[in-house]
Amino acid sequence: xxxxxxxxxxxxxxxxxxxxxxxxxxxxxxxxxxxxxxxxxxxxxxxxxxxxxxxxxxxxxxxxxxxxxxxxxxxxxxxxxxxxxxxxxxxxxxxxxxxxxxxxxxxxxxxxxxxxxxxxxxxxxxxxxxxxxxxxxxxxxxxxxxxxxxxxxxxxxxxxxxxxxxxxxxxxxxxxxxxxxxxxxxxxxxxxxxxxxxxxxxxxxxxxxxxxxxxxxxxxxxxxxxxxxxxxxxxxxxxxxxxxxxxxxxxxxxxxxxxxxxxxxxxxxxxxxxxxxxxxxxxxxxxxxxxxxxxxxxxxxxxxxxxxxxxxxxxxxxxxxxxxxxx
Amino acid sequence: xxxxxxxxxxxxxxxxxxxxxxxxxxxxxxxxxxxxxxxxxxxxxxxxxxxxxxxxxxxxxxxxxxxxxxxxxxxxxxxxxxxxxxxxxxxxxxxxxxxxxxxxxxxxxxxxxxxxxxxxxxxxxxxxxxxxxxxxxxxxxxxxxxxxxxxxxxxxxxxxxxxxxxxxxxxxxxxxxxxxxxxxxxxxxxxxxxxxxxxxxxxxxxxxxxxxxxxxxxxxxxxxxxxxxxxxxxxxxxxxxxxxxxxxxxxxxxxxxxxxxxxxxxxxxxxxxxxxxxxxxxxxxxxxxxxxxxxxxxxxxxxxxxxxxxxxxxxxxxxxxxxxxxxxxxxxxxxxxxxxxxxxxxxxxxxxxxxxxxxxxxxxxxxxxxxxxxxxxxxxxxxxxxxxxxxxxxxxxxxxxxxxxxxxxxxxxxxxxxxxxxxxxxxxxxxxxxxxxxxxxxxxxxxxxxxxxxxxxxxxxxxxxxxxxxxxxxxxxxxxxxxxxxxxxxxxxxxxxxxxxxxxxxxxxxxxxxxxxxxxxxxxxxxxxxxxxxxxxxxxxxxxxx
Numbered sequence: 001x002x003x004x005x006x007x008x009x010x011x012x013x014x015x016x017x018x019x020x021x022x023x024x025x026x027x028x029x030x031x032x033x034x035x036x037x038x039x040x041x042x043x044x045x046x047x048x049x050x051x052x053x054x055x056x057x058x059x060x061x062x063x064x065x066x067x068x069x070x071x072x073x074x075x076x077x078x079x080x081x082x083x084x085x086x087x088x089x090x091x092x093x094x095x096x097x098x099x100x101x102x103x104x105x106x107x108x109x110x111x112x113x114x115x116x117x118x119x120x121x122x123x124x125x126x127x128x129x130x131x132x133x134x135x136x137x138x139x140x141x142x143x144x145x146x147x148x149x150x151x152x153x154x155x156x157x158x159x160x161x162x163x164x165x166x167x168x169x170x171x172x173x174x175x176x177x178x179x180x181x182x183x184x185x186x187x188x189x190x191x192x193x194x195x196x197x198x199x200x201x202x203x204x205x206x207x208x209x210x211x212x213x214x215x216x217x218x219x220x221x222x223x224x225x226x227x228x229x230x231x232x233x234x235x236x237x238x239x240x241x242x243x244x245x246x247x248x249x250x251x252x253x254x255x256x257x258x259x260x261x262x263x264x265x266x267x268x269x270x271x272x273x274x275x276x277x278x279x280x281x282x283x284x285x286x287x288x289x290x291x292x293x294x295x296x297x298x299x300x301x302x303x304x305x306x307x308x309x310x311x312x313x314x315x316x317x318x319x320x321x322x323x324x325x326x327x
Numbered sequence: 328x329x330x331x332x333x334x335x336x337x338x339x340x341x342x343x344x345x346x347x348x349x350x351x352x353x354x355x356x357x358x359x360x361x362x363x364x365x366x367x368x369x370x371x372x373x374x375x376x377x378x379x380x381x382x383x384x385x386x387x388x389x390x391x392x393x394x395x396x397x398x399x400x401x402x403x404x405x406x407x408x409x410x411x412x413x414x415x416x417x418x419x420x421x422x423x424x425x426x427x428x429x430x431x432x433x434x435x436x437x438x439x440x441x442x443x444x445x446x447x448x449x450x451x452x453x454x455x456x457x458x459x460x461x462x463x464x465x466x467x468x469x470x471x472x473x474x475x476x477x478x479x480x481x482x483x484x485x486x487x488x489x490x491x492x493x494x495x496x497x498x499x500x501x502x503x504x505x506x507x508x509x510x511x512x513x514x515x516x517x518x519x520x521x522x523x524x525x526x527x528x529x530x531x532x533x534x535x536x537x538x539x540x541x542x543x544x545x546x547x548x549x550x551x552x553x554x555x556x557x558x559x560x561x562x563x564x565x566x567x568x569x570x571x572x573x574x575x576x577x578x579x580x581x582x583x584x585x586x587x588x589x590x591x592x593x594x595x596x597x598x599x600x601x602x603x604x605x606x607x608x609x610x611x612x613x614x615x616x617x618x619x620x621x622x623x624x625x626x627x628x629x630x631x632x633x634x635x636x637x638x639x640x641x642x643x644x645x646x647x648x649x650x651x652x653x654x655x656x657x658x659x660x661x662x663x664x665x666x667x668x669x670x671x672x673x674x675x676x677x678x679x680x681x682x683x684x685x686x687x688x689x690x691x692x693x694x695x696x697x698x699x700x701x702x703x704x705x706x707x708x709x710x711x712x713x714x715x716x717x718x719x720x721x722x723x724x725x726x727x728x729x730x731x732x733x734x735x736x737x738x739x740x741x742x743x744x745x746x747x748x749x750x751x752x753x754x755x756x757x758x759x760x761x762x763x764x765x766x767x768x769x770x771x772x773x774x775x776x777x778x779x780x781x782x783x784x785x786x787x788x789x790x791x792x793x794x795x796x797x798x799x800x801x802x803x804x805x806x807x808x809x810x811x812x813x814x815x816x817x818x819x820x821x822x823x824x825x826x827x828x829x830x831x832x833x834x835x836x837x838x839x840x841x842x843x844x845x846x847x848x849x850x851x852x853x854x855x856x857x858x859x860x861x862x863x864x865x866x867x868x869x870x871x872x873x
Contacts, residue, residue: 046749046750047749047750047752047753047754048749048750048752048753049790052749052752064788065459066459066460066462067788101379102379102536103379103380103516103517103520109536112536113536113537167574167575170574170575170578171574171578174578174579174582175578175581175582178582181579181582181584182575182578182579182582182584183372183568183570183575183579183584183585185538185539185568186535186538269571269572270571270572270574270575271572271575272372272538272568272569272570272571272572272575274535274536274537274538275537278537278571279537282376282377285717285747285748285749286379286749287749
């Protein structure tokens with residue numbers, strides 16, 4: 001949520017640690033509430049009867065009796081507002097209900113599938129960082145042509161749609177070269193193509209931001225002074241400038257995580273990989289309200305946690321943010 | 328080498344191969360074992376949705392039938408000509424009045440949990456399918472006329488019917504009414520959905536959701552249908568995976584990571600025909616052909632002239648040729664080509680733009696607007712066409728676009744609306760369509776009664792109805808009802824022929840092609856065949872020549 005301003009001249013007044021934590025928690029509650037509310041009403045506005053989802057999915061030939069029983073059992077006969085409020089009430093008591101289509105508790109479905117998506121997203125984020133850093137440092141060190149080339153690579157990478165990239169990687173590494181399996185499943189080797197698919201566009205994005213601030217940092221006075229102290233250019237980059245370059249990218253990693261989870265829907269489907277993204281897709285198609293809401297809440301929670309972490313990291317990387325100025 | 332249910336299609340594909348295979352020698356497998364080899368693990372990659380329940384009594388769709396064919400069996404099966412043959416029941420007799428059937432069960436069969444197959448087991452299964460709490464829709468229709476079940480003896484079971492049912496054996500052959508262990512059913516649907524227990528060649532041993540189902544060999548298997556050859560099962564294990572993306576599925580097959588794939592699309596079929604390591608199994612689904620159903624319940628398709636004009640101006644053949652690359656044949660029938668009682672009438676559907684224009688002029692659609700769309704009393708000749716992206720493959724959706732383009736020439740404005748399954752059913756329930764393509768799989772010609780009897784116009788409580796063409800003709804109703812009760816083969820054949828002629832002559836539908844059901848497999852997979860009931864592949868006799 002919080003975009004950390006990239007400009008090195010910004011000084012924001014900072015609240016005390018307790019206030020900071022309280023504001024964070026408050027923000028988290030608002031995010032979760034908004035996510036639950038939007039999902040609830042969005043799923044009710046699109047065509048499709050949740051009672052049918054309970055009884056064999058769309059086109060179900062369930063009897064009126066069976067539909068009525070299902071509606072009563074799940075409170076679908078109540079006015080929409082009552083349903084909404086009672087659903088919120090259940091969420092407050094951490095009761096996420098039972099999936100309509102899978103007939104399993106939502107928490108256990110998510111528990112089963114979340115690991116795969118988190119591993120995928122974490123590895124993709126790490127690889128994207130490595131790629132972006134590599135290109136940024138290389139192009140910052142190697143002059144104008146390299147900078148232009150790096151910039152071009154990043155623009156292309158950002159523009160690559162996941163589905164196209166995934167299919168191209170399968171065609172190259174599985175079909176033509178035979179090096180990697182096209183199906184991901186639960187094998188470690190199967191993780192490589194999905195991770196690369198997710199990492200490349202993200203690396204392009206992070207790289208653009210990093211290279212720009214790295215170049216800015218390289219032309220700052222402190223770099224000149226470091227050089228006059230006899231630092232090599234590699235030393236300047238690794239010990240001084242990189243910290244500056246990393247700052248905006250750290251801030252963006254929260255956003256990036258959200259991007260990875262939505263990318264997981266496509267990637268998990270193409271590489272036939274178990275995970276939350278694929279579960280979400282089928283749950284939406286089945287109008288499985290409890291499961292969709294559960295997944296959306298978990299993703300919103302993860303997103304908030306990652307954003308908070310990036311703020312903490314920001315403070316660690318940027319001493320200016322640690323100076324407490326009482327407002 | 329092509330394994331084919333339909334010879335015409337084999338020729339079509341060979342034709343494509345001949346055109347494209349200039350450098351390759353004929354795909355004759357050299358060496359290899361002639362007698363089946365025991366053991367090995369086969370990996371199957373399904374493009375269908377992962378079932379939410381592995382017990383096909385619950386709900387009842389094709390993805391469930393595909394996997395359940397490997398572990399569940401039915402009372403009867405069908406041979407290649409559609410004639411019922413013994414399976415779990417070794418014989419049966421229909422009462423004189425047609426109001427009851429007695430089935431004699433095999434006395435040497437056990438479910439894989441040790442429960443014996445007997446009349447009580449059959450009674451428990453019918454009860455399970457008919458229990459509203461089970462939520463069966465396909466199986467429920469199949470045993471719709473069964474009013475009660477008598478256990479005459481341990482091995483003889485009698486089904487009492489509300490009216491004679493000539494389709495009973497065909498209905499019972501379907502996987503959606505397969506016989507499961509009554510002991511396992513008693514565990515409740517939640518458990519039974521994860522580990523249904525049958526008499527089939529394989530046993531469900533694990534289900535890793537979103538990833539795979541593991542099926543292990545049933546070591547005590549002894550209940551193959553009467554037409555089975557060999558002494559399977561030979562495979563130790565089947566790993567049943569879910570791979571929604573068509574290109575990934577084909578890549579996995581080509582690289583040998585999987586051995587069999589379903590839902591092979593036209594482009595991959597053409598690619599596979601050039602690959603010596605791959606073979607094809609073409610198994611059109613039974614029941615209805617894929618067809619456009621024209622909503623005769625409201626304007627403009629309430630006028631037969633407009634319906635015929637549409638059928639005559641849709642250049643279906645050109646579209647199929649260019650989009651399916653010879654992997655699908657044009658159908659001129661309401662029924663699948665595997666249905667023995669299907670009739671075709673090609674002349675009704677030959678492309679004729681002049682005739683279409685004449686018919687529309689006759690019907691009063693004489694004016695044209697600025698876009699060339701015909702109008703009548705200020706109304707434009709627009710047709711709402713909701714398309715289910717879950718049910719229509721990409722090639723079929725492209726075909727619809729071509730039909731849209733060619734019918735525009737004579738002044739139709741077809742509005743294609745791609746939508747997901749729930750929205751699509753909602754559009755049909757709201758009567759927001761003038762034409763629609765809805766696949767319907769069922770064994771036997773009785774599917775005609777479901778699709779074209781006027782009873783099918785009345786929606787189920789969920790809003791679902793099957794008669795999308797809204798054909799409402801007392802004469803047709805009469806024929807279909809009669810046909811569903813007559814077991815005399817000649818008479819039944821004639822009644823269904825007459826009924827189909829009425830449907831075709833009335834231009835209630837525009838037949839397109841069979842419901843496509845293509846499988847590709849590695850050439851070293853032997854003994855694979857489609858069961859001639861719902862045409863799901865069975866691995867009961869399959870083995871690996873490697």
